Amino acid sequence: MKTYDLDRFKGITVAMYSCYDEKGEVSKEAAKKLARHYANIGVNGLYVGGSSGEGMLQNVEERKQTLEAVMEEVGQEMTIIAHVGAPSTRDSVELSKHAEQVGAHAISAVPSIYYRLSPQSVEHHWQQMIDSTTLPFIIYHIPQTTGFQLSKALLTKMAAQDKVIGVKISAESTFELQQFKAAGGDDFLVFNGPDEQYLAGRSIGADGGIGGTYGVMPELFMKIERCYVEGKAEEARKWQFIVNDLIAELLSFPSLYGACKEILKLRGLNTGEARLPFLPVPEAEMGRLEAINEKMMAYINQAQV
Ligand SMILES: CC(=O)N[C@H](C=O)[C@@H](O)[C@H](O)[C@H](O)CO
Numbered sequence: 502m503k504t505y506d507l508d509r510f511k512g513i514t515v516a517m518y519s520c521y522d523e524k525g526e527v528s529k530e531a532a533k534k535l536a537r538h539y540a541n542i543g544v545n546g547l548y549v550g551g552s553s554g555e556g557m558l559q560n561v562e563e564r565k566q567t568l569e570a571v572m573e574e575v576g577q578e579m580t581i582i583a584h585v586g587a588p589s590t591r592d593s594v595e596l597s598k599h600a601e602q603v604g605a606h607a608i609s610a611v612p613s614i615y616y617r618l619s620p621q622s623v624e625h626h627w628q629q630m631i632d633s634t635t636l637p638f639i640i641y642h643i644p645q646t647t648g649f650q651l652s653k654a655l656l657t658k659m660a661a662q663d664k665v666i667g668v669k670i671s672a673e674s675t676f677e678l679q680q681f682k683a684a685g686g687d688d689f690l691v692f693n694g695p696d697e698q699y700l701a702g703r704s705i706g707a708d709g710g711i712g713g714t715y716g717v718m719p720e721l722f723m724k725i726e727r728c729y730v731e732g733k734a735e736e737a738r739k740w741q742f743i744v745n746d747l748i749a750e751l752l753s754f755p756s757l758y759g760a761c762k763e764i765l766k767l768r769g770l771n772t773g774e775a776r777l778p779f780l781p782v783p784e785a786e787m788g789r790l791e792a793i794n795e796k797m798m799a800y801i802n803q804a805q806v
């Protein structure tokens with residue numbers, strides 16, 4: 502059995518968006534406001550500096566500032582997972598140590614990006630982070646962006662360590678998710694990555710989810726989760742389908758994060774623009790985005806009654 506409290510990681514974890522001021526600099530104030538917003542809704546946890554958080558587009562100092570803001574605001578109330586993956590092992594280790602210093606509850610990392618790496622290199626890269634702190638570690642498996650196919654053999658080897666408590670799987674195969682869960686064993690957490698498959702992932706063994714589109718509609722994922730736990734299969738499916746239509750619309754913009762951040766802005770949560778190369782919502786598309794926001798808000802209200 503793992504010596505860490507695994508229950509605190511279950512449920513809905515929002516992959517938090519980047520937070521910048523009008524000049525595009527990291528804004529601790531905006532990050533605090535956004536984190537507070539999720540705490541008020543009752544979201545279980547935040548994943549900071551991952552794909553949705555644009556960690557890969559920020560320097561080490563900016564990533565530290567963002568995590569510090571989140572910890573200061575909600576560190577005592579929510580479960581905070583710090584994504585510390587960076588192209589270099591050196592930066593990843595520095596971010597890992599910082600995450601421990603500021604009190605994050607876990608660290609997580611993708612394999613190093615850009616270079617094609619051997620499994621041995623990726624293992625060593627992750628191990629350096631793991632060994633640098635006492636925090637639990639969550640593998641972030643997202644082969645469609647990193648190009649690295651995590652094998653069941655490497656996963657099994659990693660999961661044997663007490664500190665390696667789980668894997669977030671963003672690959673769109675629920676079969677792989679189930680296989681990883683089986684390989685990791687009962688006290689190994691599996692997080693669903695593709696938001697479009699939250700219910701499918703959950704049904705086949707995921708313990709919870711970490712997702713990018715949760716940020717604009719956490720209430721709807723919490724609704725699916727509640728229906729699932731209460732055994733209301735039909736209703737859970739209904740809400741997953743509603744969510745999927747909304748995600749399909751969000752994905753039709755030049756960048757998903759640009760669209761999601763603009764939706765938050767419409768609701769009074771200004772997190773600035775997504776950082777380039779992610780494009781903002783074109784002016785001509787703003788009306789369409791507003792209509793999506795209105796539809797989403799109507800569903801959120803409906804889900805809560
Ligand atoms: C590839 C990618 O970024 N996946 C995210 C995390 O796993 C998801 O949260 C997606 O953003 C979401 O499912 C929309 O396709």
Ligand SMILES: CC(=O)C(=O)O
Nearest residue numbers: 516551552553712713
């Ligand atoms: C983890 C995740 O979904 C993200 O970082 O976007």
